Amino acid sequence: MTDTTADALHDAARAHEAGLRYPEAATAWQAYLAARPVDGNAWYNLGRVLRRMRRLDDALDAYAEALRQGAADPWEVHLNRGVILSDDLLRPEEARVELETALTLNPAYVPAWLNLGNLHEDQGRREPARDAYQRALALRPDDPMALSRLAGLVPEPVGADEPMIGRLREAVTAVRGQDVSAMLDRADLGFALGRLLDSSGAYDEAFAAYRLANNASAATGAGRGVRYDRAATEAVVDKLIAIAPPPLPPIEDDGPAPVFICGMFRSGSTLAERILAAHSQASAGGEMDLLPAIARNAFNPFPEALAVLDADSRRKLRDAYLGGLRERVAPALVMTDKRPDNILYLSLAKALFPKAKIIHTVRDPMDNCLSVYFLHLSMAYAQDLEDTAHWLAQERRLAAHWKTLWPDDVHTVDYDALVADPEPAVRDLLAFCGLDWEPGVMDFHTRGGPVRTASVWQVREPLYQRSSGRWRNYEAHLGGLRKALEGHGLID
Numbered sequence: 293m294t295d296t297t298a299d300a301l302h303d304a305a306r307a308h309e310a311g312l313r314y315p316e317a318a319t320a321w322q323a324y325l326a327a328r329p330v331d332g333n334a335w336y337n338l339g340r341v342l343r344r345m346r347r348l349d350d351a352l353d354a355y356a357e358a359l360r361q362g363a364a365d366p367w368e369v370h371l372n373r374g375v376i377l378s379d380d381l382l383r384p385e386e387a388r389v390e391l392e393t394a395l396t397l398n399p400a401y402v403p404a405w406l407n408l409g410n411l412h413e414d415q416g417r418r419e420p421a422r423d424a425y426q427r428a429l430a431l432r433p434d435d436p437m438a439l440s441r442l443a444g445l446v447p448e449p450v451g452a453d454e455p456m457i458g459r460l461r462e463a464v465t466a467v468r469g470q471d472v473s474a475m476l477d478r479a480d481l482g483f484a485l486g487r488l489l490d491s492s493g494a495y496d497e498a499f500a501a502y503r504l505a506n507n508a509s510a511a512t513g514a515g516r517g518v519r520y521d522r523a524a525t526e527a528v529v530d531k532l533i534a535i536a537p538p539p540l541p542p543i544e545d546d547g548p549a550p551v552f553i554c555g556m557f558r559s560g561s562t563l564a565e566r567i568l569a570a571h572s573q574a575s576a577g578g579e580m581d582l583l584p585a586i587a588r589n590a591f592n593p594f595p596e597a598l599a600v601l602d603a604d605s606r607r608k609l610r611d612a613y614l615g616g617l618r619e620r621v622a623p624a625l626v627m628t629d630k631r632p633d634n635i636l637y638l639s640l641a642k643a644l645f646p647k648a649k650i651i652h653t654v655r656d657p658m659d660n661c662l663s664v665y666f667l668h669l670s671m672a673y674a675q676d677l678e679d680t681a682h683w684l685a686q687e688r689r690l691a692a693h694w695k696t697l698w699p700d701d702v703h704t705v706d707y708d709a710l711v712a713d714p715e716p717a718v719r720d721l722l723a724f725c726g727l728d729w730e731p732g733v734m735d736f737h738t739r740g741g742p743v744r745t746a747s748v749w750q751v752r753e754p755l756y757q758r759s760s761g762r763w764r765n766y767e768a769h770l771g772g773l774r775k776a777l778e779g780h781g782l783i784d
Contacts, residue, residue, distance in 0.1 A: 298327045305337065314344045332363030339372065346585055348380050348619065367401050370394035374404075378411050382578065382620045387411055402428045402435065409441060418445055436477035439463055440484035448491040457492065460485040464504070470511075478508040483668045490666070495765045502666050509668060510675035520672035520679045528636075529686045531595070533693045537639040538599045543606050549645035550577075550617060551725055552638065553630040555653035556687050557671070558663035560707030564653055565630040567718055570736035571727050574626035582616045582629065583637040595639050610644040626725050635687055638694050648701065649725060652691050655707040657684060657782040658763035661773055677773040685780035708760045 305320035321338040325331065339354035355373045363369055374390035377383045388411060394404040409424030422445050428438040443456050450457070464481045467474055482505025489498035513519065551568070553561050569576035586609055591597035601609075621627045634641065641648050655663075661680040673679040695702040703724040710717040719729055763770060777783045 298324055301327075302334070305334075305341075309337070309341055314341050317341045318345060318347075330361050332358045332361030335361055336363045336369055336372075339369075343372075343376055343380070346380075346581075346616065348376055351376060365398075367394040367398040367404060370397070371401070371404050371407060374407060374411075378407075378414070380620075384411055384415055400431050402432050402438070405431070406438060406441065409438075413441075413445070421445060434463070434466070436463060436467070436480050440480040443484040443488060446488060449493075450488050450491045452492045452494065454488055454492060457485065457488050460488065464501075472512045475508040475512045479505045479512070479668060481505075482508060483666070486666060490765075496768075499766055499769045505668065506665060506675040513672055513675070518672050520676065520683070522679070522682050525673075525683065525686055529690050532636065532639065532690060535595050535598070535639075537642060537697070540601065540603075540606065540643055543603050543610075543646075547614075548625055548627065549648040550613075550627050550629045550641075551649045551651060552583075552634050552641050553628055553651045553653065554632055554634040554638070555651075555691070556655070556660055556664070556684055557632045557669060557674075558667065559632070559653040559655040559660050560705060560710065561630050561632055561651075561653045563707070563710070564651055564705050564721065565628050566736045567721065567733055568626060568628055568725065568727075570733040571626070571722065571730055572732075573624055573727055574628065574725070575622040575624040577617060577621040577627060577629045579631045580616065580620065580629055581631070582613050583631070583634050583640055586613060587637050587640055591640075594637075598639060598643055601643060606644060613644060626727060635690055635694075642698065642701075650694065650698070650702045651705055651721070651724070652695075652702055653705045653707060654688075656760065656763075657681070657777050658770065658773065659708075659760065660684060661777070662763045662766060662770070663759070677770070678776040681773055681776035681780060681782070684777075685782060688782065711760060 301320050301324040305317050305324060308314070308317035308320055318338065318341045321334060321341060325334055325338065328334065335354050335358035339351045339358060342348075342351035342354055352373060355369050358369050359366055370390045370393045374387040374394070377390060378387035388408070391404050391408045391411065394401055395408070398404070405424050405428035409421045409428070412418075412421035412424060422442065425438050425442040425445070428435060429442065432438065439459070443460055446454065446456050460481055464478060464485060467478045467481065482501050486498045486501035486505060489495075489501055553565050555561050565576050565578070568574045587594040590605075590609055617627060617629065635652070638650060641650070654660075661677055661684060664674050664680050665677050667674070671683075673683040691702075695704075703721065705717065705721060714734065718733060722729060722733065774783070
């Protein structure tokens with residue numbers, strides 16, 4: 293291969309990746325590396341693309357080759373390997389080794405300290421997480437992400453004199469500019485400040501902090517052309533309801549089917565999964581993008597293309613899903629896939645796994661919408677309470693449709709009923725999943741294992757009711773939310 297041809301492949305790979313055409317980018321990088329196998333930076337680029345394609349083992353291999361071939365900034369390569377191992381494969385100890393190797397190579401590498409702190413948080417290790425964030429702040433004293441994450445480790449409740457409150461106030465005031473980076477910093481700090489003010493009982497000031505944070509977060513979305521479109525959302529749900537899952541030819545389905553846990557964000561889905569994971573015959577997959585990735589990559593368009601899904605294609609897609617599941621989940625009678633927005637992909641789930649069970653979590657609508665508003669989420673509806681109410685109404689409408697189609701395979705877990713009287717709700721949950729009663733599931737909060745959601749600390753506590761009715765602390769600010777929920781028929 294001539295140098296000109298190799299250079300052309302290099303440029304094509306870059307262009308494909310910039311255009312989000314990841315399979316084409318991977319093919320171009322592989323062709324380029326066939327000619328120039330000692331280009332460590334190209335192996336690094338290939339690894340990045342392969343992760344986008346969820347070819348995780350191949351991505352790890354590409355990153356390993358990048359290290360062997362002397363890629364620039366090897367600490368960044370180890371960081372990327374650590375992210376795959378922690379986020380995608382749930383292998384936290386291997387991820388820790390990669391991050392610590394990155395820091396051995398470059399002790400001043402702040403992203404590795406931040407990721408190491410987050411890894412410790414996922415494992416419930418508060419003090420090592422605090423140490424990692426403090427080390428990041430020692431290197432970069434004004435880093436908003438490090439400070440906001442450190443603030444997230446302050447145990448609740450806090451007093452009005454909590455020093456971190458003053459520190460966050462100063463940091464929010466110090467953020468300058470209106471660009472996307474400044475807005476993200478303002479959002480990170482504002483959400484952290486809102487949490488501590490809420491915990492201290494300063495509800496009006498907390499709501500002001502959350503409003504500032506959400507406005508900043510919404511501005512970053514607007515800068516990228518991302519806005520919540522109510523009409524478009526309704527059209528998507530209308531389509532999912534109108535296009536009934538077609539009658540499909542039978543396929544062999546003797547193995548255990550996944551249990552899909554979905555519902556509104558902040559409605560108790562992590563709690564439901566942690567309870568199940570405490571059972572001796574269950575294991576938790578956490579939040580995975582397997583269903584959305586299959587829908588996105590294998591169907592054009594989804595859900596219409598389900599109608600032409602033949603038995604051979606279903607087997608291949610099911611095997612691909614199970615391969616991804618087994619990368620993360622120990623074999624068990626019950627294996628969970630907990631992703632709130634899987635509510636959009638349940639027709640695909642049931643096409644691949646006709647015996648699949650579905651757990652739908654719900655919560656008081658006022659509390660649920662407020663909890664979404666109080667969390668730094670990436671969904672476009674999350675920054676506006678009335679948009680959140682609109683999405684909740686669509687989510688509930690879709691869930692009701694799925695329950696009409698599969699009445700015996702959809703089980704509702706009501707968060708408020710669960711925390712008010714746990715054992716009957718937990719017994720019903722286990723029975724639905726085909727699991728015998730084990731008293732130890734009530735001690736789910738004492739179990740180890742990573743938790744990669746915003747509920748990382750809450751689910752390490754015994755069940756509590758303090759989040760039920762929380763909206764009453766903010767009633768003076770929630771007139772628009774209440775009116776929206778009433779309009780959608782979600783509250784009286």
